[in-house]
Amino acid sequence: DDILPDGFTKVKPRKTRRNKTDTTGFPPLPPPKSQSETSHSTASDSNKQPVPNLSVTSTPSTSQVPEDTTAQPPRKVRVTPIVLRDASRWRGVNHKFISLGIKFERAVAVDAGIRIIPKSEDDYRRIIRLFREEEVPHHTFPLPSERNIHAVIRGVHATLSEIEIKEELQQRGYSPLHIIRLKRGGGVPMPLVVVILPKVEKSQQLFNEHELLGLAIRVEVQKNSRLIGQCHRCQKYGHAQSYCTAPPKCLKCASDHMIHLCPQTEQEERKCANCGGGHPANSRTCRFAPKKNLEVIAQRRNVSYADAARDATRAAPSVGSSANTQNVDLATALRSLQQIIGPLISATQALQAIFPANG
Incomplete structure (x- = not known):
C-alpha cells in the first residue's frame, strides 16, 4: 500500500470479480462454511424430517441410449388381388378354396364383383389356375416378381x-x-x-x-403415364386386357363381342358398355370415366380442369384409328365413283354399237 505524507495509507479499491463461465457443465460449488455454521446446520438438520426426492429423472441423451439390437419383423408383402367378376359364384368358389386348401387374407365386395386377397404368391397362382380350369370370369394384375x-x-x-x-x-x-x-x-x-x-x-x-x-x-x-387404363376386352377401368377373362364388350355398340368383330359402320349410333349412353365406351365424357385422367390431361396442357372437360366434350370421341377411318371414307368414295362411271360405260358401249368405228 502507498503511504501518504500525512501518515495515512492509500487503500486501493478491490476489483469486483466477474463470474467466469463454467465450461464443465456443473453448477458452481458453494463457499466453504465456518465451523460454527457447520455445527449449527448439523443440529438443525437432525430435527428435520427427510424430504422425498420429487425431482424428475432426466432422460439420457441419444448417445447414451443403447441401441435396440433385436431383429425387426420382416415387412409383410401384399399379394396381388384377384377380382371375381361374377359375384353370384362366390359361395361355390369359397367352398372350392376350402376343399383345396387355398388360403386368402380376405374377400371384399366391390362394384366389379368380389375382390380376393390371396395369402401368398403360391395361393395366387393356385387361384388363377383354378379359375382358368373352371372358366371363372375374373381380372387380376401381374405379380411384382413377374412384371x-x-x-x-x-x-x-x-x-x-x-x-x-x-x-x-x-x-x-x-x-x-x-x-x-x-x-x-x-x-x-x-x-x-x-x-x-x-x-x-x-x-x-x-x-x-x-x-x-x-x-x-x-x-x-418407360415412365408411368399416371392415367388409369381401360381394358379393351370388358371396357372397365383399372386393369388390362391381358389379365382379364370377363365376357367381352364392344367398344362401339356394347354387344358381347370384340371391337374388330363389330358389324356397325362409322355412321351408326354408338352405345357405351358402361353407362348405356350414346357414345363409345372410351369417351372421356362418360360418367364412369375416371376424373383423375382429366386432371392429368389438364396438368399436361397447363389448363384448368374445366377447360380440359370442355375440350373433351367438344371433341368427337375416338372409336377406331385414323387409318381405319380413312379406309372407310375411301371405300365410300370408290362406291360412289362406280355408281357414276357404270352408266357412262354402258352408254359408251351402246354408242359404239350404233356408230361403229371405221376400220
Missing part, C-alpha cells in the same frame, strides 16, 4: 420396322415380347420405340446399349 420390363429406345428412325428392331435385339441375346412404335396424333410415327422384355437379368443390360442398327440410341425406363 415385364418396359424400355423406351430413343433415336430409332421411323423407317425402321418393328420386325427389324426385334430381329436385331434377338441377335444380341434379348428376348423381346413386344415392339411398339410410338405415334403422334394422326398416326405420324415418332423415333421412339417401346420394348417389352421379360424380367430376367439379361433384359437389364438393354439400358447399357448405345447403338442399334448403326444408329446412336438412348434407352430409358
